[in-house]
Amino acid sequence: MTGRLSGKRVLITQADDYMGPATSALFATEGAEVLLDRSDLTQPRACETLIETSGRIDVLIANLASVNFSGIPATDLNDDDWHTTFDMMVHPLHRLCRALMPQMIERKAGKVVVYGSAVALKGLKTVTAYSAARAAQVGYVQSLGVEVAPHNIQVNLIAQNYVENPVYYPDTLKSNEKFQASLKRQVPLGRLATAEEDAQFALFLASEESNFFVGQAIPFSGGWIQR
Numbered sequence: 001m002t003g004r005l006s007g008k009r010v011l012i013t014q015a016d017d018y019m020g021p022a023t024s025a026l027f028a029t030e031g032a033e034v035l036l037d038r039s040d041l042t043q044p045r046a047c048e049t050l051i052e053t054s055g056r057i058d059v060l061i062a063n064l065a066s067v068n069f070s071g072i073p074a075t076d077l078n079d080d081d082w083h084t085t086f087d088m089m090v091h092p093l094h095r096l097c098r099a100l101m102p103q104m105i106e107r108k109a110g111k112v113v114v115y116g117s118a119v120a121l122k123g124l125k126t127v128t129a130y131s132a133a134r135a136a137q138v139g140y141v142q143s144l145g146v147e148v149a150p151h152n153i154q155v156n157l158i159a160q161n162y163v164e165n166p167v168y169y170p171d172t173l174k175s176n177e178k179f180q181a182s183l184k185r186q187v188p189l190g191r192l193a194t195a196e197e198d199a200q201f202a203l204f205l206a207s208e209e210s211n212f213f214v215g216q217a218i219p220f221s222g223g224w225i226q227r
Contacts, residue, residue, distance in 0.1 A: 002031055003029065003030035003031030003032070004030045004031070004203060004207045004208075004209070005027055005030040005031050005032035005059070005203070005206060005207060006030070006031030006032075007031065008031070008032045008033070008058040008059055008206075009032070009033045009035065009054075009055070009056050009057055009058050009059070010027050010032045010033065010034050010035065010057075010058065010059040010060075010061060010206065011035045011037060011050075011054055011057045011059070011060050011061065012024055012027075012034060012035065012036055012037065012061040012063055013037050013041060013050075013060075013061065013062055013063050013064060013092070013096070014037070014038070014041075014063045014064060014065060015036035015037055015038055015063070016036075016038055017063065017065055017167075018063060018065050018115065018165055018167070019061075019063050019115045019163075019165075019195060019198055019199065019202070020036070020063050021195075022195035022196055022198065022199040023061055023063065023199045023202055024036055025199075026196065026199040026200065026203055027203065027206070030203060030207075032059070035054055035057075037050055037054075041064070041088075041092040041095075041096070042087050042088055042091075042092065046092075047092050047095035047096045047099060048095060048099045050096070050099075051096065051099035051100050056103065057100060057103065057104075057110075058109070058110060058111065059110070059111040059112075059113065059206045060096060060097070060100055060110075060111070060112045060113070061113050061115070061202065062092075062093055062096060062097075062112060062113065062114040062115065063115045064088060064089045064092055064093060064114075064115070064137075065088070065089065065115075066084065066085045066088040066089050066130065066133065067084060067088070068130070069081050069084075069085065069127070069129050069130055070126060070127045070130065071126050072126055072128075072129075073125075073126055074126075074128045077128060077129055081129055082129045084129075085129040085130055085132070085133035086132075086133050086136065088133075089133045089134065089136075089137060090133050090136045090137060090140070093114065093137055093140060094140060097112060097140075097144060097155075100112070101148060101153070104148070104151065104153050105148065105151045105153065108151055108152045109152050109153065110148075110151075110152075110153040110154075111153070111154050111155075111205065111206050111210075112141075112144075112153070112154070112155040112156070113156060113157075113158065113202050113205045113206050114137055114141055114155075114156070114157040114158070115157075115158055115160065115198075115202070116134055116137045116138060116141075116157040116158060116159050116160065116217065117130075117134040117160060117161060118159040118160060118161035118219050118220070118221045118224060118225045119131045119134055119161065120134035120135040120137065120138045120159060120217065121138070121159055121217065121219065121225050121227060122224075122225045137157060138157060138159070138217040141155055141156065141157040141215055141216075141217060142215040142216075142217065143215070144215070145214045145215020145216070146214060146215050149214045149215070152211075154205070154210060154211060154213055154214060155214070155215060156205050156210070156213050156214075156215065156216045156218065157216065157217040157218070158198065158201055158202060158218060158220050159217045159218060159219045159220065159221070159225070160193075160198060160219075160220040160221060161220075161221040161224050161225070162183070162186075162187050162192050162193060162221055162222055162224060163192065163193045163194075163195060163197075163198045163220070164192045164193065164194050164195050165195065169192060174192070186224055187221070187222040187223060187224050188222060188223030188224070189222035189223055191222065192222075193220065193222060201218075201220055
C-alpha cells in the first residue's frame with residue numbers, strides 16, 4: 001500500500017483512548033504499520049520496555065491523557081491529584097523519548113508527535129494541575145525539539161481543544177442548547193473539530209511534509225487561542 005506513511009512503523013500510546021482510534025485508522029490507510037499500545041505507562045520501566053520490544057519506530061504518537069481534575073481550586077488540590085497529572089502525561093513522555101531517541105539518532109531520522117492541549121497556552125481557572133502538566137509537555141517538546149533537530153528528528157506538539165471525543169463531549173452535551181451557545185461564544189469557528197481533522201494534522205506532522213517544523217506547540221482549537 002502506498003501513502004504518505006508508506007513503510008513507516010508508527011507507535012501510538014493509549015491507543016484506545018482520545019485521539020488513538022482516529023489516528024490509528026487514518027495512519028493505516030496512509031500505509032503505516034501501526035503499533036497500538038494499551039499498557040499502563042505509569043508503571044516502572046513500562047515506557048522503556050515498550051520501546052525495547054517494539055523494534056524500529058519511525059514515528060511516535062504520544063497520546064497521553066490524564067484523569068480530569070477540572071473544577072478544583074488550587075487551594076483544594078491535594079498532592080496526589082497534582083502528582084497524578086504529571087505521572088500520566090509528563091513522566092511517560094520523557095521516558096518514551098529518552099528510550100527512543102538513540103535509535104532515531106543512529107538512523108538520522110524520526111518523528112515525535114505529541115497530542116497536547118491548548119490550555120497550556122491560555123490561563124483557565126480551576127485546572128492548575130492539568131494546565132501545569134500540559135505546559136510541561138510544551139516545554140519538553142520545545143527543548144527536545146531543538147536538541148535533536150541536528151539529527152533530522154522532528155518533535156512537535158498539537159495544542160488542541162474543542163475536539164470531538166465521547167469522554168469530553170458526549171452526545172447529551174453536544175445537543176444541549178447552553179453548550180451550543182457557549183461553543184459559539186468561545187470558539188470563533190462555532191463548532192467542535194472532528195477527530196479525523198485532528199488526526200489529519202498529526203498525519204502532516206508525522207510525514208515528510210513537516211521536516212522544517214522543530215519544537216513547535218501548534219494550536220488546534222478553531223481560533224479559541226491564537227499565537
